[in-house]
Amino acid sequence: MAGISSIIGSLSVRTKINLIITLIFVSVVILVTIFTMQRTEERVLELVTDHTKSITNFYFDSLNTMMLTDTMDQRSILRKKILQDPDVLEARVIRGQTVVDQHGPGLPEEYPVDEYDRRGLLGEEIIFTEQRNSGRVVTVLTPIRATSDGDTNCLACHNVPSGTVNGLVRVSYSLADIDENMAQEMWAAALANLLLMIIGLFLANFLLRRWISEPLAGLIKVVKRRANGDSSARAIVNSSDEVGRLGAALNTMSDKLNDSFRREQEVARDLRHKVDVLLKVVSRAAKGDLETSIPISKEGAIGELGVGLEIMLGNLRTLMDERRTAVEELKEKVGVILGVVTRAAEGDLTGKVTVSGDDSIGQLAMGVQRMVDRLNALVTQVQQSGIKVTSSATQIAATAKQQEATFTEQAATINEIVATATEISATNKDLVLTMDEVSSVSEQTAAAANSGQGGLAKMEETMLQVVNASASIANKLEVLNEKANNINTVVTTITKVADQTNLLSLNAAIEAEKAGEYGVGFAVVATEIRRLADQTAGATLDIEQMVKEVQTAVSAGVMSVDKFSKEVQNSVTVVSDVGHDLTQIIEQVQALTPRFESVHEGMQFQAQGAEQIKQAIVQLNNAAQQTVESLNQSSSSIDHLNDAARGLQQGVSQFKVLSTHEKESEVI
Amino acid sequence: MMFLLITIGNERYGIDVSHVVKVIPPVAVKEIPCTPDYISGLLNFHGHPIPVIDINYLYVQQPVSIYLGSRIIVVDLMHSKKEEGAESILLGILAEGVTEAIHIDQKSLVNSGIDMTDRSFVNRVVMNDKEIIQLVNLANLVPDQWKSKILQANTLLADEVLDQ
Numbered sequence: 001m002a003g004i005s006s007i008i009g010s011l012s013v014r015t016k017i018n019l020i021i022t023l024i025f026v027s028v029v030i031l032v033t034i035f036t037m038q039r040t041e042e043r044v045l046e047l048v049t050d051h052t053k054s055i056t057n058f059y060f061d062s063l064n065t066m067m068l069t070d071t072m073d074q075r076s077i078l079r080k081k082i083l084q085d086p087d088v089l090e091a092r093v094i095r096g097q098t099v100v101d102q103h104g105p106g107l108p109e110e111y112p113v114d115e116y117d118r119r120g121l122l123g124e125e126i127i128f129t130e131q132r133n134s135g136r137v138v139t140v141l142t143p144i145r146a147t148s149d150g151d152t153n154c155l156a157c158h159n160v161p162s163g164t165v166n167g168l169v170r171v172s173y174s175l176a177d178i179d180e181n182m183a184q185e186m187w188a189a190a191l192a193n194l195l196l197m198i199i200g201l202f203l204a205n206f207l208l209r210r211w212i213s214e215p216l217a218g219l220i221k222v223v224k225r226r227a228n229g230d231s232s233a234r235a236i237v238n239s240s241d242e243v244g245r246l247g248a249a250l251n252t253m254s255d256k257l258n259d260s261f262r263r264e265q266e267v268a269r270d271l272r273h274k275v276d277v278l279l280k281v282v283s284r285a286a287k288g289d290l291e292t293s294i295p296i297s298k299e300g301a302i303g304e305l306g307v308g309l310e311i312m313l314g315n316l317r318t319l320m321d322e323r324r325t326a327v328e329e330l331k332e333k334v335g336v337i338l339g340v341v342t343r344a345a346e347g348d349l350t351g352k353v354t355v356s357g358d359d360s361i362g363q364l365a366m367g368v369q370r371m372v373d374r375l376n377a378l379v380t381q382v383q384q385s386g387i388k389v390t391s392s393a394t395q396i397a398a399t400a401k402q403q404e405a406t407f408t409e410q411a412a413t414i415n416e417i418v419a420t421a422t423e424i425s426a427t428n429k430d431l432v433l434t435m436d437e438v439s440s441v442s443e444q445t446a447a448a449a450n451s452g453q454g455g456l457a458k459m460e461e462t463m464l465q466v467v468n469a470s471a472s473i474a475n476k477l478e479v480l481n482e483k484a485n486n487i488n489t490v491v492t493t494i495t496k497v498a499d500q501t502n503l504l505s506l507n508a509a510i511e512a513e514k515a516g517e518y519g520v521g522f523a524v525v526a527t528e529i530r531r532l533a534d535q536t537a538g539a540t541l542d543i544e545q546m547v548k549e550v551q552t553a554v555s556a557g558v559m560s561v562d563k564f565s566k567e568v569q570n571s572v573t574v575v576s577d578v579g580h581d582l583t584q585i586i587e588q589v590q591a592l593t594p595r596f597e598s599v600h601e602g603m604q605f606q607a608q609g610a611e612q613i614k615q616a617i618v619q620l621n622n623a624a625q626q627t628v629e630s631l632n633q634s635s636s637s638i639d640h641l642n643d644a645a646r647g648l649q650q651g652v653s654q655f656k657v658l659s660t661h662e663k664e665s666e667v668i
Numbered sequence: 669m670m671f672l673l674i675t676i677g678n679e680r681y682g683i684d685v686s687h688v689v690k691v692i693p694p695v696a697v698k699e700i701p702c703t704p705d706y707i708s709g710l711l712n713f714h715g716h717p718i719p720v721i722d723i724n725y726l727y728v729q730q731p732v733s734i735y736l737g738s739r740i741i742v743v744d745l746m747h748s749k750k751e752e753g754a755e756s757i758l759l760g761i762l763a764e765g766v767t768e769a770i771h772i773d774q775k776s777l778v779n780s781g782i783d784m785t786d787r788s789f790v791n792r793v794v795m796n797d798k799e800i801i802q803l804v805n806l807a808n809l810v811p812d813q814w815k816s817k818i819l820q821a822n823t824l825l826a827d828e829v830l831d832q
Contacts, residue, residue: 499736502767503691506672509769510685513670530768537736 014208021204025197033190037182044178045138049127052140055082055091056169060144063093064152076107082171089137090172096121098146098160099167112168116141120168135176142169215243222250231258274302278309285313333361337368347655349376379655386649393642400635407628414621418614425610432603439596446589449582456579463572470565477558484551491543498536505530669772671794672741673801675765677728682772682794682801689742689758691766694734705731711760713742720760721810727789732762739766743806759810770796777803 008016059082066072075093082091094117095103095110105111112118116126120141127140144167146154158166218236225233234254235247277296296306333355340351349372355365508526512519671682672691697709697720706725710717720740724732732738744750745757777792789809790802 495736499693502737503693503739506691506766506769509670510672510688510691513685513769534767 012213014205014213017208018201018205021201022197025200029190029193029197032193033186036189037186040182040186041179044175044182045129045136048138048173048175048178049140052138052171052173053127053142055088055171055173056140056142058082059091059093059171060142060169067157068152079109087174087177088171089174090139090170092170094121094168094170096144096164096166096168098158098164102158117168117170120170121165123165132174134174135179137172137174139170139172144168211241212243215239215247219243219247219250222247226254271302274300278302278306281306281309285316330361333357333365337361337365340372341368344372344375349379349655349657376657379652380657383649383652383655383657386645386652389645390642390649393638393645397635397638397642400631400638404628404631404635407624407631411621411624411628414617414624418617418621421610421614421617425607425614428603428607428610432600432607435596435600435603439593439600442589442592442596446586446593449586449589453579453582453586456575456582460572460575460579463568463575467565467568467572470561470568474558474561474565477554477561481551481554481558484547484554487547488544491540491547494543495537495540498533498540501533501536502530505533669774669777670769671772671801671803672766673768673770674723674741674763674804675737676724676763677730680765680799680801681790682770682803683741683743683761683806684803685769687743687745687747687806689744692740692742694732694738694740694762697760708760708762711740711742713758713760716758718742718758718760720762723761723763723804723809726809732764735764737765737767739763741766745806745810748807761809772796 011019059078062078063072063075066075066078079091079093082088092109094112095106100106112121116128116139120126120143123143123145125142127138129136129138131137143165146158146160146164146166147162148155154166155162158164160166222233222235231254235250237244237247237251274296297303298307336355337353340353343349343351351372353365353369353372356362357365505526508529509523512523512526515522670685672685672688674681674683692713695711697711698717699709700707700719706722708720708722711720722732724730739762741761741763743759743761745759746754747756750756772794777794779792789805791805792803794801794803
């Protein structure tokens with residue numbers, strides 16, 4: 001792309017425009033030619049198809065006329081006439097099955113020969129185009145239906161239902177000639193277009209050169225000459241179009257440039273002269289000649305600069321004189337200060353600076369005096385401090401000795417602690433063992449309680465059986481009571497019978513008595529009966545008594561059984577209470593086991609802790625020993641310090657200082 | 669002679685069986701309102717209503733307890749006057765311990781020895797196995813004027829029974 005754009009950039013404007021015009025022309029010619037060709041072909045095909053349809057209609061109408069005039073035998077003549085047109089390649093009437101059935105098969109060309117014929121006979125109107133060697137061919141197949149509502153009533157002669165396909169007309173029409181003519185016309189039109197394009201191109205080229213290329217080349221030459229310094233170069237302007245206006249603007253610009261250049265040259269020359277004069281004055285002043293006047297006009301910026309220079313030179317002279325006086329004074333004061341400082345350097349700090357004043361030398365003198373005073377005080381202090389340091393060092397050494405002894409004691413104590421921790425650890429281990437035993441004992445207890453619970457459950461079951469048995473006994477006693485009651489009933493009945501018998505015997509005796517002699521025998525019988533009844537009554541009394549005793553015994557038995565049953569039930573309750581208590585015991589004992597485990601864990605942790613304490617104490621012991629060692633080291637350091645302090649004292653004593661007394665008097 | 673023995677209080681009494689029509693069990697009697705306490709009520713005896721008296725109440729002012737030996741003794745008050753053609757007057761006597769009838773020799777009958785008026789309930793006594801048996805004076809058991817009342821009552825009650 002870049003290559004193509006650079007090639008295009010290097011071409012002249014004229015060439016570019018020519019190229020574009022050529023491109024547009026060629027595209028238009030090609031597009032118009034192709035479009036026209038396609039449209040014409042489609043039109044021609046439509047026209048030819050319509051024409052072929054007309055031929056088929058004409059053919060059948062003629063044939064119909066022949067049918068009506070009964071001249072069907074001459075239908076070959078009609079066909080020949082139609083085929084006389086060279087473009088008509090094929091013209092056939094094909095008989096349908098109904099016509100074949102009515103009038104026979106007909107001529108050979110009237111048989112259906114291909115798929116199109118058979119489809120047409122089924123009632124389909126077919127139009128198709130095919131490409132043959134000679135060119136395009138359009139074929140139209142029009143089926144003929146028998147109707148009664150047209151111009152001719154077909155059903156009058158053809159015995160078929162309305163709408164039946166009786167036959168088919170087939171005509172093929174060649175487009176070869178038309179296509180050939182069309183192609184020739186197309187080529188001619190294309191050639192004409194090409195010619196017109198070439199002429200237009202030449203014309204456009206000529207006008208471009210005349211109006212744009214040549215004037216632009218002239219302007220370029222003028223600009224090149226101006227660039228090479230030829231200020232007289234001017235463009236020739238002979239038109240008022242854009243190129244002409246460009247030339248005029250170029251000329252105006254050139255004139256204005258020439259004017260401004262000349263003015264600048266004059267100003268620069270004047271400026272150079274004034275600067276030269278000023279330069280000379282300055283260089284003289286630099287060599288020390290400050291007595292110079294400036295011989296230039298006092299106008300303009302350079303003039304003002306000259307006046308300023310003169311004033312500056314005057315000021316410089318005055319300044320130099322003042323400086324010289326000050327330096328003399330300074331030298332004197334510095335000498336005094338130097339004397340004091342030299343004495344101080346030799347160790348004599350008693351010197352006094354007599355210089356005063358607010359200037360920097362006065363301040364320097366005060367500073368030196370203050371320095372000497374401070375130094376004085378410092379040395380005095382250092383001397384005293386040296387003494388103090390020496391005594392302190394001695395004290396420290398003593399203290400360090402004491403500390404060492406203390407650390408030694410501590411080490412002994414720590415050893416004891418270590419022993420104790422070891423004992424604790426051992427005791428803990430024993431405790432852990434004991435806890436293990438306790439844990440196993442509690443597990444055994446839980447097991448024993450479990451078995452006790454099982455036994456209790458069995459006992460409860462047995463008790464329940466006893467309760468059931470006593471209940472059945474009570475039931476049986478109840479039955480016995482009932483039986484006794486039954487006996488009572490029987491006895492009552494017997495008693496009643498005896499009573500009745502007694503009554504009967506009484507009445508019998510009375511009757512017998514009334515009967516007198518006749519009743520004597522009966523009276524005996526009656527007396528016997530009465531005696532029997534009396535005996536029976538006595539026996540029943542005995543029975544009654546016995547039954548009563550039995551009943552008493554039974555009710556006593558029932559009561560005691562009830563009591564027993566109650567007691568047994570109480571026992572069951574007690575047993576289940578005991579079972580409940582046992583369950584609680586088991587639960588509590590089982591709950592104990594995890595606690596034992598936690599205690600066990602705690603003890604193990606404790607043992608570990610004791611071990612850790614032991615280790616820590618051993619580390620502490622090590623540290624204490626290290627401390628003792630470092631104390632020894634510090635003791636020797638203190639000795640060194642002592643030596644150093646002594647050395648310092650000696651050094652400081654070389655300084656000669658004012659006594660406190662002297663200082664005070666001085667202050668006063 | 670034959671006597672039917674009964675018990676009144678703690679004593680044994682005898683009734684001459686010749687007056688006794690029949691001994692029957694102590695069936696329920698129909699109580700008659702506004703009558704003396706010793707009259708138990710009316711008894712339906714073979715279709716005839718007869719008054720029943722509580723002999724215990726009459727003798728010792730204690731009502732008869734119904735035991736096995738407690739019975740009603742139907743007697744004919746007019747038995748002795750039967751031969752004169754008198755109409756029999758039946759009376760039920762509710763008594764205790766009616767279980768025995770004994771033969772007594774007529775000679776062993778003795779007067780009680782106590783000042784006996786014609787209106788006393790007991791006129792004679794008899795010894796039986798060292799036991800003194802007092803004989804009930806049936807004739808004085810109810811006042812004479814009551815006998816007619818009883819008769820009337822019998823008739824009235826018969827009518828009532830018939831009405832019912």
